[in-house]
Amino acid sequence: MPAAVSIIGASGALGFGLAVRFGTAGVAVTIGSRDADRAAQSAERARRAVPAGTFDGQSNAVAAAVNELVILSVPFRNQSEVLNNLRPALSAGQLLLDTTVPLAAAVGGKATRMLGVWQGSAAEQAQEMVPDGVRVVSGLHTVSAASLADLDHRLDEDVLICGDDREDKRRVAELIDRIDGLRCVDVGRLEIARIAESLTGLMISINARHRTRAGIRISGLPRPAERP
Amino acid sequence: MPAAVSIIGASGALGFGLAVRFGTAGVAVTIGSRDADRAAQSAERARRAVPAGTFDGQSNAVAAAVNELVILSVPFRNQSEVLNNLRPALSAGQLLLDTTVPLAAAVGGKATRMLGVWQGSAAEQAQEMVPDGVRVVSGLHTVSAASLADLDHRLDEDVLICGDDREDKRRVAELIDRIDGLRCVDVGRLEIARIAESLTGLMISINARHRTRAGIRISGLPRPAERP
Numbered sequence: 001m002p003a004a005v006s007i008i009g010a011s012g013a014l015g016f017g018l019a020v021r022f023g024t025a026g027v028a029v030t031i032g033s034r035d036a037d038r039a040a041q042s043a044e045r046a047r048r049a050v051p052a053g054t055f056d057g058q059s060n061a062v063a064a065a066v067n068e069l070v071i072l073s074v075p076f077r078n079q080s081e082v083l084n085n086l087r088p089a090l091s092a093g094q095l096l097l098d099t100t101v102p103l104a105a106a107v108g109g110k111a112t113r114m115l116g117v118w119q120g121s122a123a124e125q126a127q128e129m130v131p132d133g134v135r136v137v138s139g140l141h142t143v144s145a146a147s148l149a150d151l152d153h154r155l156d157e158d159v160l161i162c163g164d165d166r167e168d169k170r171r172v173a174e175l176i177d178r179i180d181g182l183r184c185v186d187v188g189r190l191e192i193a194r195i196a197e198s199l200t201g202l203m204i205s206i207n208a209r210h211r212t213r214a215g216i217r218i219s220g221l222p223r224p225a226e227r228p
Numbered sequence: 229m230p231a232a233v234s235i236i237g238a239s240g241a242l243g244f245g246l247a248v249r250f251g252t253a254g255v256a257v258t259i260g261s262r263d264a265d266r267a268a269q270s271a272e273r274a275r276r277a278v279p280a281g282t283f284d285g286q287s288n289a290v291a292a293a294v295n296e297l298v299i300l301s302v303p304f305r306n307q308s309e310v311l312n313n314l315r316p317a318l319s320a321g322q323l324l325l326d327t328t329v330p331l332a333a334a335v336g337g338k339a340t341r342m343l344g345v346w347q348g349s350a351a352e353q354a355q356e357m358v359p360d361g362v363r364v365v366s367g368l369h370t371v372s373a374a375s376l377a378d379l380d381h382r383l384d385e386d387v388l389i390c391g392d393d394r395e396d397k398r399r400v401a402e403l404i405d406r407i408d409g410l411r412c413v414d415v416g417r418l419e420i421a422r423i424a425e426s427l428t429g430l431m432i433s434i435n436a437r438h439r440t441r442a443g444i445r446i447s448g449l450p451r452p453a454e455r456p
Contacts, residue, residue, distance in 0.1 A: 112416060114423075144448075157447045160430075188340060188433035195342075195430045198423045202388075205416035210449055217445035219385045220372075221438055 004028040005175060006067040008060050008074065008082065011042045014099060014140070015073035017148025019046045023053025024151065025178040030056045032063025034082075039063070049151065064089040069175060071097045071140075076106040076115070076122055083129040092133025097161075097172055098126040098193075099140040101200040112205040114198050123162075123193035137163035137172045138193035141200045143182070144213040155181030157215030160199070162192040185218050232256040233403060234295040236288050236302065236310065239270045242327060242368070243301035245376025247274045251281025252379065253406040258284045260291025262310075267291070277379065292317040297403060299325045299368075304334040304343070304350055311357040320361025325389075325400055326354040326421075327368040329428040340433040342426050351390075351421035365391035365400045366421035369428045371410070372441040383409030385443030388427070390420040413446050 005022060009015040010031035019029045023046055031046065033039035036059040043057030064070050064086045074082050079100045090096070100122035104113035119125045123138030130136060139161035147153050159182050163169050166186070173184035187196060199216065206214045233250060237243040238259035247257045251274055259274065261267035267285030274283040292298050292314045302310050307328045318324070328350035332341035347353045351366030358364060367389035375381045387410050391397050394414070401412035415424060427444065434442045 112420065147448075185434065186437055187430055188437060192340065192430065192433050195426045198426060202415055202420065202423045205420050206413065206446060206449075209414055209416060212448045214446050214448040217447050218434060218442050219445050220375075220440045220442040221434075 004030070004067050006030040006032055006063040006070045008032040008063060008070060008072050008086070010073065011038055012073055012075070013145035013149065014143075015071070016042060016046070017145045018071060018073065018140070019055065020049045020053070020151060021148050021179045023050040023055055025180065027175065027178055028054040028056070030058055030063045030066055032058055032060040034060055036062075060086060061089040065091070068093070069095050069097065069171065071099065072126065073099045076100050076102045079122055079125065080129065083126060087129070087131055090131050090134045092131065094134045095168055095171060096126060096130055096134055096136045097140070098123045098136050098138050100126065101141055101197045103201060112201045112208075114201055120191055121193035121197050123190055123197065127190060135163070135165055135168050136190060137161055137168050138190060138196060139172065139176070139184070141196050142203050142216040144203070144207075144215065147213045147215070155179065155215075157181070158183050158185045158218050160185050160187045160196050160216065160218075162186070162188045162190055162196055164190045185221065232258070232295050232297075234258040234260055234291040234298045236260040236291060236298060236300050236314070238301065239266055240301055240303070241373035241377065243299070244270060244274065245373045246299060246301065246368070247283065248277045248281070248379060249376050249407045251278040251283055253408065255403065255406055256282040256284070258286055258291045258294055260286055260288040262288055264290075288314060289317040293319070296321070297323050297325065297399065299327065300354065301327045304328050304330045307350055307353065308357065311354060315357070315359055318359050318362050320359065322362045323396055323399060324354060324358055324362055324364045325368070326351045326364050326366050328354065329369055329425045331429060340429045340436075342429055348419055349421035349425050351418055351425065355418060363391070363393055363396050364418060365389055365396050366418060366424060367400065367404070367412070369424050370431050370444040372431070372435070372443065375441045375443070383407065383443075385409070386411050386413045386446050388413055388415045388424050388444065388446075390414070390416050390418055390424055392418045413449065
């Protein structure tokens with residue numbers, strides 16, 4: 001049961017939002033950034049937001065190595081480069097939770113449109129790029145970064161995760177379920193990331209139209225308290 | 229405000245489920261089928277399920293012509309052929325609510341995988357094929373046919389609809405909102421159907437994994453009663 005997590009790209013909106021929520025939930029967070037100074041600044045900012053939290057700022061390489069569970073939260077534009085650089089730092093047995101979304105915005109297109117990724121999805125691209133024995137789970141595509149960062153906002157939504165190994169997904173769910181108001185739902189194999197990632201485009205479209213920060217709930221599932 | 233609707237393909241699971249729910253909601257339903265006799269049988273079956281409902285069985289061509297609002301509920305495999313045949317029956321000013329989903333199952337693939345449609349989505353293919361002046365709204369991809377047909381099941385989920393005209397979407401929403409427990413959410417322009425249609429694959433994956441009939445709820449929106 002990991003009580004610690006590394007977040008690569010925690011200077012970004014989603015990564016920082018996750019950092020402060022995990023900090024609030026008592027999970028020790030190692031914030032990774034390309035620049036170690038910048039990581040230290042983000043950790044300091046997180047400490048100001050959550051004085052009781054445990055935050056550490058490190059270079060991406062150090063952050064990727066120190067925890068079993070590593071969250072990748074970078075723009076699609078940077079995903080390949082970051083994963084290339086992380087390859088020497090990651091080792092077999094680690095779990096990468098990829099949150100990357102191939103929005104057309106990465107190449108100047110609309111944020112509601114998707115790019116076609118040869119491997120099928122950003123997550124499958126990640127799985128292809130990580131060292132042997134590192135496994136990828138995909139998730140967190142529908143959770144608003146702004147809602148996460150706004151600690152006064154009461155979260156009440158589901159986190160869809162997919163991956164090829166049930167035990168991996170259980171470990172990721174155990175971590176994310178620590179955040180108050182989030183419930184993980186296993187939505188299938190890693191290839192389902194093609195659909196799950198596109199939900200970011202859907203949420204952006206809904207948010208623009210309804211001026212809100214929407215989330216997703218899957219109905220028809222047992223309530224969290226009743227889950228095994 | 230349409231109190232009547234035609235459903236092309238109401239012998240199928242989704243179409244029949246919609247028919248009995250609309251019948252329950254006091255909406256007169258014209259059931260269309262390639263074969264008028266089969267349509268009459270489906271109407272009879274709907275009447276047995278909802279004795280107070282108004283159901284009429286007609287050939288697709290008649291069904292498509294008699295109501296302003298026409299729901300297309302056929303397998304992707306048949307969508308092109310049906311739309312070709314309907315072309316003489318449809319006329320400018322009508323609204324087609326397309327529910328078609330290009331699942332890979334149409335060509336013997338998995339029901340959780342999508343086919344690439346040259347136009348982008350089944351709905352955009354429909355828009356290309358209907359006569360000038362007929363407008364397409366896309367929706368109902370996440371609602372379980374079995375849950376609709378099971379009148380003892382209390383629905384409690386959202387229906388995502390997209391289209392290029394707000395007034396069209398308002399008209400569709402007005403109809404669908406008559407069904408108890410469903411709430412329409414405008415999720416954007418017709419091109420968003422590429423994402424919305426793929427949610428059927430997602431729901432099938434969730435249902436297989438969790439042995440349920442899942443639905444979707446968008447959080448962060450005003451509750452139905454508070455909507456304008």
